[in-house]
Amino acid sequence: MSLIHAGREQVLRRVAAALSQVVHPTTGEDIVSSGRVRELNVDEDGTVRFRFNLHPEDPATLVRTARAAAEKVDGVARVAIQHSLPVAGKPAPKSPLRAGNVPAPTPDAKLLPGVKHVLAVSSGKGGVGKSTVAVNLAAALAASGLRVGVLDADIYGPNVPMMFGEHRQPRVTAAKKLEPLEAHGVKLMSLGFLLTDDQPAIMRGPMIAGILKQFLQEVEWGELDLMVVDMPPGTGDAQLSLVQTIRVDGVVMVTTPQDVATGDVLRAIKMFERVNTRVLGIVENMAGFVCPCCGERYEIFGRAGGQRLAQQTGLEFLGEIPLEVHVREGGDAGLPAVLGQPESPAGLALRAVAERVAARLEGAEARV
Ligand SMILES: Nc1ncnc2c1ncn2[C@@H]1O[C@H](COP(=O)(O)OP(=O)(O)OP(=O)(O)O)[C@@H](O)[C@H]1O
Ligand SMILES: [Mg+2]
Structure with a gap:
């Protein structure tokens, strides 16, 4: 051309x-x-x-x-x-946790034909900031020019609509497919777009896999450089079936600094390793709060658990995100912190994590 x-x-x-x-x-x-x-x-x-x-x-x-x-x-x-993102790349590094692997999942290769990389954001525990990290990574990478989509795989508590400030229902195309919604340059699909606010999502593992498959097959994602999957909390059957439905190229594990959270994350890392899904690294969220009045730093959720976990597992430490009020406010208001306050410590930290993740994915073989 x-x-x-x-x-x-x-x-x-x-x-x-x-x-x-x-x-x-x-x-x-x-x-x-x-x-x-x-x-x-x-x-x-x-x-x-x-x-x-x-x-x-x-x-x-x-x-x-x-x-x-x-x-x-x-x-x-x-x-x-x-x-x-480049096609040629290095193989995933061997992790010390790879012992006892089971055969790799064999997701349907025909799913997501136009999507180059799939990144899951996960954790063993609820409420540690998976959705916040997923949404901010997606927004930061879209702002830097990548074609990005977010698939909200949290069927029980879909937060992606709120965090992107998008609450419309998706359009159905002539080919009877769902058109993803779009906010801040990111294509979005979530069960939250299809449920009314007071409708609880009560589903078992196999139903979740079914819904997810529909989100992959019956949504017109088009061409994407990256699809970010916001995973539900936990390490049960539902998470496993998600990984076996979508071919995930890399997982970002989110933890808070406290030990109980990191213990759960360790279990989650082992689960991904067992099904040969590459964990790209660990993000420590809610790492310290600097009081805006006195400037004193408080370690509300403990200290450096993410770094300890990275050392223990041999995985990369991708960065720490401080606890800042505007991150929560931005999440509630539909304006991700990387766009609303990109120069704040949390905004800078999230953007640095996004860059590191993109660089790691560059080393992974593209899907198309
Ligand atoms: N660094 C941060 N600073 C301030 N608030 C934060 C930060 N990270 C997350 N939060 C807030 O903490 C709450 C939980 O975060 P989030 O919903 O992203 O967690 P989650 O792990 O996805 O939860 P779930 O397991 O329910 O899916 C949200 O209200 C979010 O805005
Ligand atoms: Mg969430």
Whole structure:
């Protein structure tokens, strides 16, 4: 495909020139002639758009450098980048917990044909911030240009509608499929969109797997770089059947710093390892509260349990998110903290976790 489409020629030429000054830090290749920048275009309102084909050896900062270079060009109002995560990659690292594995689940390969990576956000315990982390990762990665969807697999207590501030019912297409709703640039599907507020979701394991399969087969997800699955709490049959229904490429485990939570998370990690599902790393949420009045830090849920767990399991520690009132308020109001208060300590921490997760997934083989 030609680099330059039609129209707005001058701005396009200037942006193309600016981008060809951006070079890979070790190979010295520029990002235009090496084919990383594709489908460069500019809208009437001055929005510059292009697709960035990340290579496996590229640092995650390369896209940011490209964005900064394009933003500096005269006549550019906004830069929207779509990433393509690289196809080639390293195999998942062996974890010390892999002993006693059972054969890998064999989910239906025809499910989600247009989705490159599936990431589950999980924990052994309820209320530790799985949904908060899932929603913020999705919003942060969508804001950085990835095509992202969120599947709310918490059938009992679906929170995705509230956390994205989206409460409409999905449309049914001519092909009798459900159209995902969209908020903050993220495609969404949740049982919450299909139930009325006072309707309890009382279901057993096999019914959950059935609903989930429908969410995969009968929802028009289209092309996505990443689908984030917000998992329900626990390590029972329901969680196992979820993993066996969807081919999950990586799991982010969320814990609070206290030991009881980390014990539950350890059980959950073992469950995923047993079914050969790769755990990407551990996020410690609600890690300390800094009093806005006196600046004193209080370790409400204990200290550093996530880091201890990472050491114990040999998994990567992906970061700690402090307890901040606006994170909860943003969740209730449908504006994820990474968008509402991106420069707050929690906003920065969540964005850093999102970058690390994206970088880890870059190392995983794409599904398509
Ligand atoms: N870092 C944080 N700072 C402040 N509030 C937070 C933080 N993380 C989560 N919360 C709040 O804690 C509550 C529980 O979080 P969340 O719903 O994300 O947990 P969960 O693990 O998904 O729960 P469940 O097991 O019920 O699905 C929510 O009200 C959320 O807004
Ligand atoms: Mg939740």
